[in-house]
Amino acid sequence: xxxxxxxxxxxxxxxxxxLAALTxxxxxxxxWMTTTSFQAGDKMFKLDTEWIPAVWHPENYAAALAAAxxxxxxxxxTIVSSSVMLGNVVFGTLAxxxxxxxxxxxxxxxxxxxxxxxxxxxxxxxxxxxLVVHALGWLNTYQGIAGPLVIDAFxxxxxxxxxxxxxxxxxxxxxxxxxGELRILWRVILPQCRPALAILAIFSFRDSWDQxxxxxxxxxxxxxxxxxxxxxxxxxxxxxxxxxxxxxxxxATIPVFLLFAVLQRSIRRGFGLSxxx
Amino acid sequence: MSDLSSxxxxxxRSRSATRPRPLFRLRQRTNTRLWGVAFILxxxxxxxxxxxxxxxxxxxLSFTSYDMVSPPRYVGLENYASLAGDPVFRETLINTLxxxxxxxxxxxxxxxxxxxxxxxxxPGARHCMTLMFLTNLMPIIAVCLVWRFMFNPYxxxxxxxxxxxAGRIDWLTSSATVMPAIIIVTVWRFAPYxxxxxxxxxxxxxxxxxxxxxxxxxxxxxxxxxITLPQLSPIVYFVxxxxxxxxxxxxLMPYIITDGGPGNATRVLSMLVxxxxxxxxxxxxAAAISVVLFVISLLFTVGQMHFFARSEETFE
Numbered sequence: 102x103x104x105x106x107x108x109x110x111x112x113x114x115x116x117x118x119x120l121a122a123l124t125x126x127x128x129x130x131x132x133w134m135t136t137t138s139f140q141a142g143d144k145m146f147k148l149d150t151e152w153i154p155a156v157w158h159p160e161n162y163a164a165a166l167a168a169a170x171x172x173x174x175x176x177x178x179t180i181v182s183s184s185v186m187l188g189n190v191v192f193g194t195l196a197x198x199x200x201x202x203x204x205x206x207x208x209x210x211x212x213x214x215x216x217x218x219x220x221x222x223x224x225x226x227x228x229x230x231x232l233v234v235h236a237l238g239w240l241n242t243y244q245g246i247a248g249p250l251v252i253d254a255f256x257x258x259x260x261x262x263x264x265x266x267x268x269x270x271x272x273x274x275x276x277x278x279x280x281g282e283l284r285i286l287w288r289v290i291l292p293q294c295r296p297a298l299a300i301l302a303i304f305s306f307r308d309s310w311d312q313x314x315x316x317x318x319x320x321x322x323x324x325x326x327x328x329x330x331x332x333x334x335x336x337x338x339x340x341x342x343x344x345x346x347x348x349x350x351x352x353a354t355i356p357v358f359l360l361f362a363v364l365q366r367s368i369r370r371g372f373g374l375s376x377x378x
Numbered sequence: 379m380s381d382l383s384s385x386x387x388x389x390x391r392s393r394s395a396t397r398p399r400p401l402f403r404l405r406q407r408t409n410t411r412l413w414g415v416a417f418i419l420x421x422x423x424x425x426x427x428x429x430x431x432x433x434x435x436x437x438x439l440s441f442t443s444y445d446m447v448s449p450p451r452y453v454g455l456e457n458y459a460s461l462a463g464d465p466v467f468r469e470t471l472i473n474t475l476x477x478x479x480x481x482x483x484x485x486x487x488x489x490x491x492x493x494x495x496x497x498x499x500x501p502g503a504r505h506c507m508t509l510m511f512l513t514n515l516m517p518i519i520a521v522c523l524v525w526r527f528m529f530n531p532y533x534x535x536x537x538x539x540x541x542x543x544a545g546r547i548d549w550l551t552s553s554a555t556v557m558p559a560i561i562i563v564t565v566w567r568f569a570p571y572x573x574x575x576x577x578x579x580x581x582x583x584x585x586x587x588x589x590x591x592x593x594x595x596x597x598x599x600x601x602x603x604x605i606t607l608p609q610l611s612p613i614v615y616f617v618x619x620x621x622x623x624x625x626x627x628x629x630l631m632p633y634i635i636t637d638g639g640p641g642n643a644t645r646v647l648s649m650l651v652x653x654x655x656x657x658x659x660x661x662x663x664a665a666a667i668s669v670v671l672f673v674i675s676l677l678f679t680v681g682q683m684h685f686f687a688r689s690e691e692t693f694e
Contacts, residue, residue, distance in 0.1 A: 113500075113501055116498075116500045116501075117500050117501055117502055119495070120495050120496070120498075120500055120502075120503060120506050121502065121506065123492070123495065123506075123510075124506040124509050124510055127509070127510045127513055127566065127570065128509055128510075128512070128513075129534065130513075130516075130521070130524045130525060130528060130534075130566070131512060131513070131516060131524075133524060133527075133528065133534055134520060134524045137527075150534055150537060192420050192421055192424070195417040195418070195420065195421070196417060196418045196420070196421035198417055199413075199414045199415070199416075199417030199418035200418060202414070203410065203411060203413065203414020203415075203417070204411070204414070205411045205414055205415055208414075211418060211422065213683060214422075214425070214430075215421065215422075215425065216679075216682070216683060216686065217679060217683075218425050218429040218430075219623060219675075219679055219682065220623070220672065220675035220676050220678070220679035221429045221430075221432075221433055221672070221675070222623075222627045222675070224627040224629055224648040224651070224671070225433075225436075225627065225648075225668050225671050225672050225675060226428075226429065226432040226433055226436060226668065227648075227651055227652065227655065227664075227668065228436060228439065228651065228655045228661050228664045228665050228668060229431070229432035229433070229435035229436045229439065229665070230428060230432045231655075231656075232432075232435065232661075233427065233428065233431065233432055233435075248428070249428045251424070252420070252421050252424045252425070254425075257421060276410070282410070282413040303515070307515055307517075310517060311517055311518040311519070311630075313518070313519060313629070313630050313633075314629050314630070314648070314652060317652075318652070318656060328519075329517070329519040332519055332523070333519065333634065336523065343527060346523055347523070347524070350517070350519070350520035350523055350524065351520075353517045353519070353520055354516050354517055354520055357515045357516070357517065358512065358515060361511075361512075361515055365508070372574050372575075372577075372578050373578040373581065373582065374507075374574070374577060374578060374581065
């Protein structure tokens, strides 16, 4: 019994080894970030990386939080990214539903025009978008940081593709049943596209959480800075050890990974990977 | 769900029982149409204000000289002419194109290879996929800082290479290795995302194709060339177009890891837009650079629409 077990495990291990090694290689930077955040400041560039610190320095985290107003920066990022996520989920669903299940003159042109905005990321329209936000009086405000990201063609397209596969008979039946359009959206459409919603939520949150260039352009006061601006400034200020930068980087990583952990199952279904056991 | 099906059944019954008068139905259809428009309207208005409006404004501004203090002054094609004669702009444009080309090719290649490796379904493959996907979720600023430290002459990359007997490489300070370094970070960041896209494509290929080929005695390489690759070709096309768009807008990686250096070896167009517009307050010239960046993105977007139109045809 034991021998048979060993015989079946060993070849399995050999088959797994190459993929496991590859995965480990991909994870190295994340592991390095984590372990470095617990190192003493002068250990950074010793010729051998100490993967498990001989002496742990969790005080790097407290020191970083004390050295700059990172609590405030993270709060700002959370406010902005949550708004962007909410905006994308709400308006992405509305527009996606409208494009998937309603026919009206020019619907195809509207669809292509929305897809076409993919060629106009903020990096391309930076100068005039800044002028628009300036004209709206939104410089140094939350709505200025979040505004241009609140709706994105990616989300609309994702929701359209997901809703289009829901049989129209369901909608027609509910309509004849006297259900209002918003009620149909809420009760018939939404329950069927949870996987797409999960993908939209994680990607819109991450995209906003990652923004650097745009906040850099519209924010000039410290109290509205998002954490990436704060972290770069922190790295440029003299005397802040890299280990503390890594501590902030770890803290910035945790919310996104947590969100992913919560939504993981739906995300995998949304990608069409449920066939992979 | 049972609630839904009973309601559908009721709906079907009531439809056959009481047919609404034609006039009423016509009005109802117009009403429904209006709802459709109402659902899309916020997005249309938003894109008019934050996408198409700014783009037209950028094109207009690119023919002016504007410093945000005095009103824009029309200068015709002067901005474009001066860009064409500017060696820094030319170098930046070439860098951007080299970066897009190199990254897109490698992202596609590595993404596909990873998907094939996961699809062998060895035990634990699913967990490997989930773990690799984390590289795509890590905050990009953290990615840049970590890799900047790892590319240090005494950093982790050289330590690993040292194990394999390679000499020390000055990744970020030598103009020969700095662009490859940025491309390595890009591939590390994006390949696992496209791995997932490829994997979905691989799972959608009917397994009888492979069974039939196996009966005919086709080996793994022939199966890959004659079944997998042709079946996957729309996905390959999609990945190239989307990753090209992603790479065209790259800003933070070169900005944080090298600040465009050494010299201008990793300066890309988006960095030039920011510097010209917001450091030197030459908004007209910055807008002209944006238009060049826009044209590059436009080429990829046309590719994407082409893909979209083709996939809609097969869908319908």
